[in-house]
Amino acid sequence: MTPFRTVAGVFAAIQTVKAGAAGFCTNFFPDGQKLQDWVERNELHGESCAGALFLFRRDHDFSRLYFCAASPAALRAGIATLAGLRNERIVVDLVGKESAPGEIFLALEAAGFRRYQQLCRMARPGQSALQAAGGAELPVTLAGHADVPAILALLEGAFDRYAEQLPLTAEIENAVASGQIFVVRLEGVLAGLLFFETQGVTSILRYWLVAEAFRARHVGAALMRHYLATQSTVRRFLLWVIASNDNAVQKYRRYGFVPDGLVDHVLASEPIYNENHR
């Protein structure tokens, strides 16, 4: 595999797949800044073959696989040539409408990937009235640099790193510096956090979490109400949640979020699948 040293190199490699192709299928939709960060941190490696490019991004103790292919058939043929894929710890995200992902899924399944988890996207208009009450008296502040280790520990203790795209320390530090993490502190410790990314008129709620010891004390409500109230120019709020997590889905519904039909099928290679489905 070849490491990518520049963002331009990534786009050039993608272009070789697109050039002359009648079609194109991919699961690679990187945000410009994120792609820059991945390249700078030397996390992104690629391997290409006729009609397909495979990009591997190191994430914690496993890799995320992205593909760009001229067709599902090219994807299937290309992925079969990757040596040792079945023994590696790899996760693939396939985002699409709720219907079965079809040929692309079958190509990945043939290469040894199995359904691991499913996330659904939920959306909320910017000007919805808030109905949920509670938490108004709790002080919500922006996270500071000193909070980074506690934020990381809370996130890693509560979320599934394979399915939920957990941030690394550097990403949390950047979010803190950009004012994108709200926290509630109680009894001198971090009781809860809300991590978001607002760009223009869209805001993505990435993580909303209350530490176990502080649940049922309206910490979550305080964070959510503060978040929604402070993003006054936002017209669309989005989030991804594990579709089978009824408790979380219900909580989001209470704040006006509804599924918008987009689904993320998370597939995992057998070492990860077996580790979590014994």
Next chain:
Amino acid sequence: MKTIADILKEIRPEFDFTTSTDFKADGMLDSFDMVTLVATLDKTYGISISGADIVPENFQNLETIAALLRKNGVQP
């Protein structure tokens, strides 16, 4: 025939696309919306936008999308 602004409005009715010169920077169009937009443009105008042209700069604003349609033989 629907205009580009009509099509965008159907995909993301909450936004006014005529006020923006950079849909992505203004948070109006993400990568997933772009995929929907390409499929809708193909269907509406009876064209097949090349994979090589599905890049963010071609979907930056109404002007760049119009230029992409012209490249595909459509006068929007």
